[in-house]
Amino acid sequence: MRKLYVLDTNVLLHDPRAIFKFEDNEVVLPIFVIEEVDHFKRDASELGRNARSIARFLDELREKGHLQKGVPLPSGGQLRVATHDAILRDSSGRSADHKILAAALREQEEQRDTPTIFVTMDSNLRIRADALGLRAETYEGGQIRDENLYSGISDVSAPSDLVDTLGKRLPVAFANWPNAPELAPNTGVVLRDVANPKHTALGRVDGRDNSIVPLRIPREGMWGIRPRNVEQQFACDLLLDDKVRLVTLVGRAGTGKTLLAVAAGLSKVLGDGSYARLLVSRPIFPLGRDVGYLPGTLEEKLNPWMRPIFDNLEYIFTSGSAARFDTGRSYEELLSAGTIQVEPLTYIRGRTLPNQFLIVDEAQNLTPHEVKTIITRCGTDSKIVLTGDPDQIDNPYVDAASNGLATVAERFRHQPIAGHITLSKGERSELAEIASELL
Numbered sequence: 001m002r003k004l005y006v007l008d009t010n011v012l013l014h015d016p017r018a019i020f021k022f023e024d025n026e027v028v029l030p031i032f033v034i035e036e037v038d039h040f041k042r043d044a045s046e047l048g049r050n051a052r053s054i055a056r057f058l059d060e061l062r063e064k065g066h067l068q069k070g071v072p073l074p075s076g077g078q079l080r081v082a083t084h085d086a087i088l089r090d091s092s093g094r095s096a097d098h099k100i101l102a103a104a105l106r107e108q109e110e111q112r113d114t115p116t117i118f119v120t121m122d123s124n125l126r127i128r129a130d131a132l133g134l135r136a137e138t139y140e141g142g143q144i145r146d147e148n149l150y151s152g153i154s155d156v157s158a159p160s161d162l163v164d165t166l167g168k169r170l171p172v173a174f175a176n177w178p179n180a181p182e183l184a185p186n187t188g189v190v191l192r193d194v195a196n197p198k199h200t201a202l203g204r205v206d207g208r209d210n211s212i213v214p215l216r217i218p219r220e221g222m223w224g225i226r227p228r229n230v231e232q233q234f235a236c237d238l239l240l241d242d243k244v245r246l247v248t249l250v251g252r253a254g255t256g257k258t259l260l261a262v263a264a265g266l267s268k269v270l271g272d273g274s275y276a277r278l279l280v281s282r283p284i285f286p287l288g289r290d291v292g293y294l295p296g297t298l299e300e301k302l303n304p305w306m307r308p309i310f311d312n313l314e315y316i317f318t319s320g321s322a323a324r325f326d327t328g329r330s331y332e333e334l335l336s337a338g339t340i341q342v343e344p345l346t347y348i349r350g351r352t353l354p355n356q357f358l359i360v361d362e363a364q365n366l367t368p369h370e371v372k373t374i375i376t377r378c379g380t381d382s383k384i385v386l387t388g389d390p391d392q393i394d395n396p397y398v399d400a401a402s403n404g405l406a407t408v409a410e411r412f413r414h415q416p417i418a419g420h421i422t423l424s425k426g427e428r429s430e431l432a433e434i435a436s437e438l439l
Contacts, residue, residue, distance in 0.1 A: 004028060004111055006082075006104040008120035009036040009096070011139045014367070014397055016053035018139060024076035026114070030103035031083045034058070036096050046367050047397065082107060097125055105134055121399070139402075150413050152420040153188040153234060156181055160193045166201035169214040186244060186419035188234030202230065204237055207416035216240065223271065223316055225263035228427045232256055238419040239264035239385065242274055246375065248363075248409040249387045251423030254432045257387040258361050262312045265357040265385075269339065275357040275383065279341045280309045281348070282361040283370075306342050309361065313340070345374065354379030363405040364388035365395040371404030 003025045011018050012033065019027050040051035061079060064071040070080040084106050094102075101118070108116035118129045118136045129136035162172050172191070174180040183189065185207025193199035203212040215237040217227065222240065227233040231251075238247045239260060249257040265278040313331040334340045345360065360366075360374060363386040371386070378384050386408060390400040400406065412418035426433035 002026065002114060004107060004114045004116045006030065006100075006107055006116065006118050007033065007139075008100055008118070008122060008125065009033045010121045010397065011119055012037055012054045013040065013047050013050050014121060014139065014402065016050045016057060019054075019057065019079055020073060020075055022075070022077055026070070026078045026080065027073070028107055029058075029079070029081050030100050031081060032096055032099040032103065034081065046370050049369075097122070097128075101125065101129060101132070101134075104129065105132060108134055121397075121402075150184070150409055150420055151422040152186075152409075153190070153231065153422070154181070154183055155190045155192060156183075157194040158191050160195055160199065163191050163193045163199055163201050166191050166203050166212060166214055171206070171209065171214070172203065172212040174210045174212075184413050185416040186238060188231075188237070188421060190230065202233060204234065204419075208243075218267075222260070222263040223266040224319055225259060225316060227260070228256070229425045231421060231423045231425060232260060232427070235260055235421045235423065236264065238421065240267065241419075242268075242383065244417065244419045245378070245383050246408070246412055246415075246418040247383070247385045248405060248412070248418075248420045249385065249423060250364075250390065250405065250409065250420070252389050252391060252426065254426035254428030255423035256427050257389075257423060258308065258359075259312050259315070261359045261361075261385045261387055262309070263316055265359055266316065266340075268357050268383075270334075275381070276355045277339060277341060278357050278359075279343070279353065280359045280361065281343055281345050282306065282309065283345045283363075283365050306344075309342050313342075345370075348374060348377055351377050352379045353377050353382055355381045356383075358382060358384040360384065360386050362388050363408075364390045364393050364400075364403045365398070366404035367395070367398055368402070368404045368407040371408050375408070 005022050005025055006028045007018065015021075019029070037051045037054055040047045041055060042048060043051070058067070061067065061071050061073075067079070067081040068083060070078045073079050082103055084103050104116070104118040116135065118126075118134050119139050120126055120129075120136065121139050123138075126136040126138065158172075158177070162177060166172050183205045185205055187205045189203045189205060189212050191201045191203060191212065202215050204215060205211075206213045215233055217233060217236050217240065221227070222236060227236045235247075235249055238244050249261065251257050262278075262280060265280070268274045269276070269278045317331045329337075331340060335342065356379075358378065363371065365388070366374070375384060386405055388403075388405045390403055390406055393399060393403060395403070398404070409420045413420070
């Protein structure tokens with residue numbers, strides 16, 4: 001049955017192409033939505049770019065007919081801009097949310113024979129709509145549900161001889177394994193003896209050779225930092241493999257995401273010389289905001305935003321285990337020389353970053369388009385690591401299902417060039433772990 005979808009402003013600001021994704025149904029935009037979108041068109045941020053994009057799409061559709069009467073969409077559906085003169089007269093002084101909700105209710109009243117669905121990413125607005133008898137849904141386009149989020153680790157039962165082979169640090173070929181499971185490339189595998197579950201070996205799926213290969217982690221760790229649990233072992237293996245050009249690390253606070261990434265970057269840049277520079281960045285929220293709101297020099301303005309990165313660098317360079325990797329220079333000297341760079345993402349658009357180990361921290365606050373902009377900056381022989389916690393999102397325009405970090409982890413799931421690990425065990429301290437569970 002043909003349905004009628006009334007879209008809220010936040011849907012268009014999240015995905016300008018949302019109007020094309022409702023198949024052969026009717027899409028209705030209250031005039032108040034277009035007014036709200038217009039307020040963002042001059043922004044230099046992602047919201048501004050999306051606002052300009054939706055205005056451009058609507059202007060092109062105008063050539064197919066009158067928007068108030070409805071114009072055809074490529075999907076076979078129809079787009080209509082609803083004005084509702086009575087609402088315009090009666091809504092002076094009301095909030096935009098109230099006007100948009102009133103317009104959706106009017107559509108339901110006028111289209112009694114057609115199921116009317118109000119689509120918004122605002123949970124409070126969905127609650128209000130439901131209380132008023134209007135069916136409301138969130139926008140599903142590009143969202144990754146928590147239960148579907150790829151963990152990057154798989155516990156696999158296997159014959160004891162295969163576990164022994166991997167335990168001897170030899171690859172296990174799928175061709176020699178009857179009924180081998182289907183696993184995505186670079187999945188971390190806990191190979192468990194089917195006869196003795198306590199007999200295990202760790203490996204990673206090599207998509208190019210169609211086999212499970214042993215983990216390759218130096219005994220001394222990464223610049224003195226050693227993995228403390230199985231999840232961190234899988235993460236270290238991915239971080240140190242130059243063939244894996246994109247790594248996503250998801251986990252709550254204290255699981256070691258940023259520390260492992262920075263330690264791996266130091267090991268690859270200063271230890272192996274595999275990359276020319278370590279570039280560590282994090283969004284000054286929101287992406288695109290000017291840094292002129294804080295007093296002082298540019299370095300002083302950025303310090304509060306970049307302090308967590310400096311804390312990790314200081315810990316690595318001052319820990320006793322890193323003494324054997326002493327380069328004769330402090331991390332401040334390496335920063336001054338440009339070997340290590342710590343900077344915001346604000347001005348990354350238009351840059352090309354060749355032969356660099358790039359870490360983007362707090363990537364859960366980025367939209368899928370922003371992450372695309374960042375990844376496409378990577379030049380020849382560069383590696384990028386995205387870290388973050390989808391449960392700590394500060395950006396009001398994304399959530400745990402629609403943020404760029406979760407989207408990249410899922411979209412690159414079957415690419416041999418990419419790997420993902422979800423870290424769940426906290427290693428910061430006993431106190432931090434207990435607090436994370438209880439508070």
